[in-house]
Amino acid sequence: MIVQQIKEYINVHPASKVKLAACDIDGVLRGKYISAEKFNTVADKGLGFCDVVFGWDSSDLAYDNARFTGWHTGYPDMQLQLDGNTFRKIPWENELPFLLGDFVDEEGNAAPVCPRQLLRKVIGKCHEMGFKPFFAQEFEWFNFSETPDSLYQKSFQGLKPLTPGMFGYSILRSSLKNEFSSDLFLLLRAFDVPLEGLHTETGPGVYEAAIAYTHALEAADRAVLFKTAVKEIGYKHGIIATFMAKWNESLPGCSGHVHQSLWDGETKRNLFYEDGDSQKMSTLMKRYIAGQLYCLPHVLPMYAPNVNSYKRLVEGAWAPTTRTWGVDNRTVALRVLSEGEKSARLETRVVGSDTNPYLAMAACLASGLYGIKHGLTLNQPATVGNGYRDESNGTLPANLYESTQQMKHSEIAKELFGEAFVDHFCCTREWEWKQFAKAVTDWELKRYFEII
Template sequence: MTSAQIKEYIDQHPSGKVKLAAADIDGILRGKYISTEKFNALSTGAMGFCDVVFGWDMGDLAYENSQFTGWHTGYPDMPLKLDFSTFRKVPWEDNVPFFLGDFYDAEDNPSSVCPRQLLRKVIGHCEELGFKPFFSQEFEWFNFEETADSFAQKGYRDPKPLTPGMFGYSILRSTLKNEFISDLFRLLKQFDIPLEGLHTETGPGVYEAAITYSEALEAADRAVLFKTAVKEIAYKHGIMATFMAKWNENLPGCSGHVHQSLWDAEGKRNLFFEGEGTHKISSLMQQYIAGQLHCLPHVLPMYAPTVNSYKRLVEGAWAPTTLTWGVDNRTVALRVLSGGAKSTRLETRVVGSDTNPYLAMAACLASGLYGIKHGLELGQPATVGNGYRDHSNGTLPVNLHEATQQMKQSDVAKELFGEAFVDHFCRTREWEWQQFAKVVTDWELRRYFEII
């Protein structure tokens, strides 16, 4: 739709409102409804939005270590500009008009802490090199027969899974709750989030969806909107969906694998494919892989951003723990899929379902481009067999604190994303670790209360 057609649709919509949102540092959509009149008054597409969305954590607790904003700044507004290319109609809300936006600073420059702006910046660097990045993300998530109220009343313990048993790729289980699955497929497509596939994964009430690939910014928009859309559609069915990386120590974790390829500037030729090359991958793709392997320890919090993320990254749990790559090998960090001229791509398997898609994709792309810019050679051989046992090139940091300190001190991370972003992001991850460190857990009570 053209801008004129969009405005006409909004003017004629009976709700008299527009829904808008933008992602915070955790990838949580923060938004509001505005009236049609308010929308029409935004002649430049910009509006004031309190910068507290970058001054508090996912529980709305104000950071005490933030330099970007806080009590010391008075939490002023920052400009949010709506991106008309993101226009959608929300089908489960009577097709109310919807937009995503980008944050800017007071001088009308892209905000250094805005995740969507960071990805835009990295894509811009990619295009300057003559490449067009195509990405997609796939998600695993658990579903429960709970509401926000019922789960709170249980003390956030023992949620009832949507279905019992493991049942990966089960036709039976997808039939058992078919109304929900059918609604997901249908409504997400209507919301311009087309899926390539949707199936049950191994675990009680767990699904996996692969979002159709697209240009990188659109892919990230789709991924961010997918997570919120799934939760909202689930609400309609009396279901709670969670994208926690590991909600139960005895069950598999949830991934958010990112698939990526670089094409020529016209988007006509996949530059990762080389029919005569080793494993049918080009030297460009080898440099891209080498860049990700080199940068991965420097940017891990962008792939694994929470304390819980690292409960997923354990040996033998379908999530990588080593700095490895391989061809169609699900035990390594970077999985090469070299099926043909159109489908050859890299799958970064470190990424969990709890990530901010803008940051995860920015990290993937920037790291790969680092390898290309610096002419890194993929001297490390492809891992064949069990990647968990291949420690020859190192292992991943084991918790959020360790990973954050490595990123905070990394010149590589600052080269990729700029000092302002790295400083703010690492402060938020340090805060996350501090909140966890002071909590007395159920495990500690069980282990120490009586015996010690």
């Protein structure tokens, strides 16, 4: 929809306002309402937005180690350019108009710390190589019969799950809470975030949703909006949704698997499929996989960005721990689904539901393109059976600090994403680790308080 059409809609909407947002480094949407009059003046040129959104963490604590912005810069405004292609109407806010934006620098160039701009950059390189990337993300998340107030009143302890018991693929549980699940399907579709499927997963109150595939940038937009939309729709039903990678040590973690394929824009042919190959995999797909395997330790914080992310990446919990690939194997890092000419794709299973979709998809695509660009050969055989036992190509780093240090000093990461982004992103991950390291946990109190 062109800008003029958007203006016309906004100017006649009874609320006389528009909601806009941009994604911070943690994948959290930061936004505001502006009046219809204000929108008319900023729709083409953009508006100022405090750059503190890249100067603090998810709890609004200001970084003390970041160079991009901070007390030393005075937290000035950045320019936020609204993307008319992201225009949507929010069905649970009386069809209120909504847009996403991209951050640019003083010269109007893409801001190196902006996650959406980073993905745009990688997609641009993909197009230059003659490929059109199609992506989709699926999410698992836990739902609780709680409110923001009750979470804090209970100190996040003793929370009531939406439904009891371990009941994956349950027809009963989805019928029990049908108003919520029906709203998810209908309202998300009305919000231009269409789902291919929705079902319960194993665990109390767990759902899994697969978002319909589309071009990579739109796929990331859908994924970011999905997470916020689920939370907002949940509020309507007295439900709190969490996309933490692992909220309880005794329960499975939550994945955010990314499905991806490269297509020929002219012939509209899936370039990952090869009928003559024994595994139906093209040479291009094999190089793409080889690139992801090779780059995985250099970009892991983009797949597992939080301290909690690594609690999910443990053996026997439906998340990978090794640098492995396999055909339709759910115990490996990279799962190949290559039987269908239209559906042939790679599923990167390292990605958790707590990720920033722009960064996760940028890492997937950039790593795969690295393998194609450098002609990497997929010499590593496919893992058959238990991928947790296949350590022939190495294991994943055990925590956020280890993975961040590897990325921070990686020339490959800087080649893929630029030094400015790597520097800022790694500073934010070091900060995250620092906050965790100084915290005194319940585990420590129970283990040491009386005995030591």
